[in-house]
Amino acid sequence: MLVRDAMSSVVLTIGPAHTLRHAARLMSGRRIGAAVVLDPDTYGVGILTERDILNALGRGQDPDTEAAHAHVTTDVVFACPDWTLDRAASAMVRGGFRHLVVLDGTEVVGIISVRDIVRCWVGEGRAVEAGSTAVPV
Template sequence: MRVFDVMTTTVVSVKPEMTVREAAKVLVDHGISGAPVLDADGHLVGILSEGDLIHRTELETAERRRSWWLDHLSASRDAVDYVKSHALTVADAMTQEVISVNETTPLSEVANLMETKRIKRLPVLRDGRVVGIVSRANLVQALASVPEEPAPEVSPSDREIRAMLMGELSGHPWAFAGRNIVVRDGVVHLWGVIWSTDAVQAMRVAAQGIPGVKGFEDHTESYPVMPGI
């Protein structure tokens, strides 16, 4: 799926010259946690989010705790924080470095950007203009809208189930050698020695995604820990 499949096309925006309180009211009135900032020509110049507004002198939340060495190395950081907490207009409070995507960006790339950059929403651009917003909520809504896979008309054999599962596990580092998978009457039995229960959980989830699997039985043993290690 791509951005145009899930994005919100009704975009609520704010202007650089708006006061911070006016912009905060826009977010509250529309029940959103952030909005793109557009200039008079409709060009994207920034984004204003809850993160830009939570450290404010009006709320007595302006003071931020940082390690002493970070304060020592970056006096400019304090200046940036001061502007954020005391700014009267959106132009000074907004985040200017905006990460955006286009309509054809794959959702996998969107999810990676949101995770690595720790952001909740991305403006969607077309020819430099904002045409939508894609948010974490949009991705969750898309997941909820995916139809359930129909049950296969013909149940695969145990041998076929095992082959499909082995193919699914191929290339994953947690599916290491030293384990054995036995499928009997549609139930996957996992044997062997493990380092981590997370690996067993991953194996179980993989098995449950294979058509025809009726159950999962864990017979693994924990890897013995050597004394003194």
């Protein structure tokens, strides 16, 4: 089975100026653990995860003033839609993370999580089939 078969093609995208609280509210409302942060002026594609938000709160930072760009992971490992699930899972284990942004060329086409992979491995199928959820940057 391939990444394209398991990934979610509904990707929450936010801008670098979104506050951590706003990002957390959007992620919580969609019951997801990561948002893709698009900043074409600096680093391009990054990812903000629930762990990034948790670490900021643990350091006592204010979620109403802290911007996503200060907490985003920009050294992102990207997956390709034609990777096997084994390859994606191996990349996650090696990197110590639970989400991969999926690129087709330079275009973000999805995101895959450990949960998506496990669902496929136990026979519960594809995560989400269509569309994209974008928040104005």
